[in-house]
Amino acid sequence: MSTAGSVIRSDPLYDGVRTTVETAIRDVVGELYYEECQVGLDSTFAEDIQLESMEVMEIAERLIEEYEGRVDFVAWFADMELDDLIELTVGSVVDFIVASLEDAG
Amino acid sequence: MATVHVNGVDLRVNRYRVGHDGGRTVVVFVHGLGIVDHSGLAFTLGMPLATDAETVLYALRGHGHSQVVPTGYRVADHVADLVALLDALGIDQPVHLVGCSYGGAVVVTAAARHAARVASLFLLDPVLPVPGWPERVLALLEPVAAHLAGGYTIEDVVAALGGVSRRKAAAAARRAERLLLGTTLLDDVRAEGPLAAGDIAGIDCPVRKAAAAARRAERLLLGTTLLDDVRAEGPLAAGDIAGIDCPVVAVYGARSEMVPQAEALVALVPHAEVRLIEGADHLSVFGRTRELGALIRQSV
Numbered sequence: 319m320s321t322a323g324s325v326i327r328s329d330p331l332y333d334g335v336r337t338t339v340e341t342a343i344r345d346v347v348g349e350l351y352y353e354e355c356q357v358g359l360d361s362t363f364a365e366d367i368q369l370e371s372m373e374v375m376e377i378a379e380r381l382i383e384e385y386e387g388r389v390d391f392v393a394w395f396a397d398m399e400l401d402d403l404i405e406l407t408v409g410s411v412v413d414f415i416v417a418s419l420e421d422a423g
Numbered sequence: 424m425a426t427v428h429v430n431g432v433d434l435r436v437n438r439y440r441v442g443h444d445g446g447r448t449v450v451v452f453v454h455g456l457g458i459v460d461h462s463g464l465a466f467t468l469g470m471p472l473a474t475d476a477e478t479v480l481y482a483l484r485g486h487g488h489s490q491v492v493p494t495g496y497r498v499a500d501h502v503a504d505l506v507a508l509l510d511a512l513g514i515d516q517p518v519h520l521v522g523c524s525y526g527g528a529v530v531v532t533a534a535a536r537h538a539a540r541v542a543s544l545f546l547l548d549p550v551l552p553v554p555g556w557p558e559r560v561l562a563l564l565e566p567v568a569a570h571l572a573g574g575y576t577i578e579d580v581v582a583a584l585g586g587v588s589r590r591k592a593a594a595a596a597r598r599a600e601r602l603l604l605g606t607t608l609l610d611d612v613r614a615e616g617p618l619a620a621g622d623i624a625g626i627d628c629p630v631r632k633a634a635a636a637a638r639r640a641e642r643l644l645l646g647t648t649l650l651d652d653v654r655a656e657g658p659l660a661a662g663d664i665a666g667i668d669c670p671v672v673a674v675y676g677a678r679s680e681m682v683p684q685a686e687a688l689v690a691l692v693p694h695a696e697v698r699l700i701e702g703a704d705h706l707s708v709f710g711r712t713r714e715l716g717a718l719i720r721q722s723v
Contacts, residue, residue: 370462370635371460371462371463371465371466372460372462372487372488374462374466375437375462375465375466376488390441392439392441392470392473393441393442393474395466395470395471396439396441396470396471396472396473396474397471398466398471399712399713400467400710400712400713403466403467
C-alpha cells in the first residue's frame with residue numbers, strides 16, 4: 319500500500335485532497351504529535367503514526383462526511399485484508415480519494 | 424457514524440452495507456469489556472461482511488466514544504441497550520448477533536430474554552453467562568483497578584512494549600523525552616495504572632497509546648460501578664440458556680482460556696456448533712479475520 323518510490327502528483331485536486339486528509343489526521347492526533355511523527359505520504363496509520371483503531375475510525379468518518387456520495391470508503395475497506403489495514407498509508411488514502419473523485423467526474 | 428440516545432445513554436453506532444440494499448439480513452456485533460470499542464471489529468469484520476449483509480456495530484456504554492455513565496454495567500443493562508438500539512434504528516426483524524469475549528455474555532442473554540429479536544448467535548471466544556463467569560472477568564479487572572488506584576509509572580506501561588521499528592522507536596523516544604521530562608504528564612498519569620498483562624500484550628504501542636488506554640481503563644474501572652456490577656452478577660439460569668433455539672456457533676482460539684466453557688455451552692445448547700482456530704489464544708483469535716469472516720458468512 320506504500321506510495322514510497324512512486325511519483326507524487328502536485329495539482330489542485332491532489333493537493334486539495336492531501337490537505338484534507340492531513341487536516342483530518344492532525345485534528346484527531348493533535349498538532350504536536352502530528353509534527354513529532356513527521357507524518358508524510360508514506361506514513362502508515364498503524365505503525366508510523368501509531369493510531370488506535372478508534373482514531374482511524376474517527377479520521378475515516380471525517381473523510382466519509384467530507385466526500386459523501388463521491389468516495390466509497392466502506393467498499394474500499396471491505397476489500398482489505400488485515401495486512402492491508404496494517405500497512406495502510408496516508409498516500410494510499412489520498413490516491414484512493416483522488417481516483418474516486420476523478421472517476422466520479 | 425451516529426450517536427443514538429437509547430435507554431438513557433448515548434451510544435456511538437456505525438451501520439454498513441456495500442453494493443446492496445441491506446435486505447433482511449442484519450448482523451450486529453457486540454464487543455468485549457475494557458479498553459476496546461467496536462472500531463477494530465468494524466474494519467476487520469463489519470465492513471467486509473457489509474458486502475453480504477447490513478452490519479451494525481456500536482460501542483458499549485462506557486466504551487469508546489459512547490457515553491460513560493456512572494452506573495449500569497450489568498449484562499442486563501447492555502442487553503437493554505442492545506434491544507433499545509435495535510428499536511431506535513428501526514430494526515424489527517430478527518438479527519444475527521456476533522458476541523466477542525464479554526459480548527458473548529450479552530448476546531447469549533439477549534437470545535434467552537428476547538428470542539424473537541435474535542436469528543442466530545455467533546460467539547467469538549466468548550465469556551458465557553455460566554457459573555463462575557463474574558469471577559473469571561474480575562480476575563482480569565480487579566488487579567488493573569488495584570494498580571490504577573495504587574499508582575504506577577508510565578514506564579511500567581512502556582516497559583511492556585517491544586519490537587518497535589527504528590522510526591517508531593525514535594519517534595517514541597522523542598515523544599517520551601518531551602512528555603516525560605518536559606511536562607507534568609508523569610505526575611498527571613501516575614494514577615493511571617498498568618493494564619492487565621494480557622491487555623498490554625495485545626496493544627503493541629508506545630507511550631501515547633498506552634497512556635490513552637490507561638486513561639480509558641481508569642475512567643471505566645474507577646469512575647463507574649462496573650466492577651461492583653460485575654461482582655453482583657450471577658449466571659443466567661441453565662434453563663434460560665437451554666431454551667435458546669436459534670442457531671449457535673461458538674468459535675474459540677484453540678489456546679484460549681475460554682475453551683473449557685465450550686463444554687458448558689454444548690451441555691446446555693446441544694445444537695451449538697463449536698469451532699476451534701488452531702494456534703490462536705483469546706487475543707490473537709480476533710486477528711484471524713479471514714477465517715472469522717468466512718465462518719460468520721457461513722453462519723448467517
